[in-house]
Amino acid sequence: MNTVMTMDEVVSITNKFLVEEFEVELSSIQPDAPVKETLELDSLDYVDLVVLIDSHFGFKVQQQDFKGIITFQDFYYFLYNRVK
Amino acid sequence: MAQWQGQSRGTPLGYKIFLFLLNRVGVRAAYLLLIPVSLYYVLFVPKATKAIYYYFHNRLNYSPIRALLRTRLNFLVFGQTIVDKFAIMGGMKNAYSYEFDGEENLIEMANTTGGILIGAHMGNWDVASQFLNDIQKPFNIVMYENELESMKKLFDQALKEKKIKxxxxxxxxxxxxxxxxxxxxxxLLCFHGDRFLEGSKFIEVDFLGEKAKFxxxxxxxxxxxxxxxxxxxAMKEPALHYHLYASKGKINTGSVEDLVEIYKTQLEEKVKKYPLQWFNYYQFWNH
Structure with a gap:
């Protein structure tokens, strides 16, 4: 994806695919909520998350990228910093 | 993260003794050593013994005596499959004969789309790849770290040579x-489909008449x-013979739960055909 994205767009796209793919309520996705627990991510579910990021934002996540992502706010910032 | 809390009790020294026997004397000598070793496990690993006895007595409805005898045999056959694993991966494949139902299914998947191979803690499915000469792509076996670490060290060279990752x-x-x-x-990605780990996601279905988590x-x-x-x-049969099975590659158009149902149905069939080769040594059912 070549166009510059705003933080609002990143949040909107992210929340949309999380709700659709991980079957969670939008209301449960709060900036300070923990990603892993909220999405109930299993060790293999992360594969799905990596593929989704790749397809929606057009970049490949690296192993070290997950370090430091605890909350959805962390997650949004990580994505935003890669696509801004 | 969920982790496998079970223990791998075989020690590197134990494996080396078996390897020595295998290389110097042969498979059947290693089998002989298994007789006392497997008895030790029956007597001194009560949790595992209890779990397998429960499987035979409560799930397969064997009488107490028969269930006990089968429990003893189950440990022995499990040991034999480990010996076979070492022998086959160590280059003694020719000591064994095998037949393959569905080899073409795996070849087709390997040559086109790739795919997910789902096995179980039954028989010796991780040796199946050793009998597949027509597949050049690597087999990726996905396992929990704690479960495989000690084995991985010993298999390292064999794994490199045999295109197993x-x-x-x-x-x-x-x-x-x-x-x-x-x-x-x-x-091709290979998974065990029958081991649920505490703390990880599971799907509960009726398996051999009682709820179990997959x-x-x-x-x-x-x-x-x-x-x-x-x-x-890859099921062990008498006289150093293996019978390998691979179902036709299919894409699941239903839900995840539907696929687990399909899996458990065919797993029940295999368990009933090869009851001695059920190797889940922990409380599998929710009793």
């Missing part, structure tokens, strides 16, 4: 990227990524 599910999530890469390269992950990946799946088994 072990993907260990780790805390650092490195497995995600290896699995993704295997998908992208259209390789892991969500392998079935989820097959469904989510619309990868063809095949159920694979």
């Amino acid at each position: 072990i993907i260990a599910i780790k805390q650092d999530l490195s497995h995600i990227f290896e699995i993704k890469k295997a998908f992208e390269n259209k390789e 892991p969500h992950g392998p079935f989820y990946l097959a469904t989510k990524f619309k990868m063809p799946y095949s159920f694979v088994y």
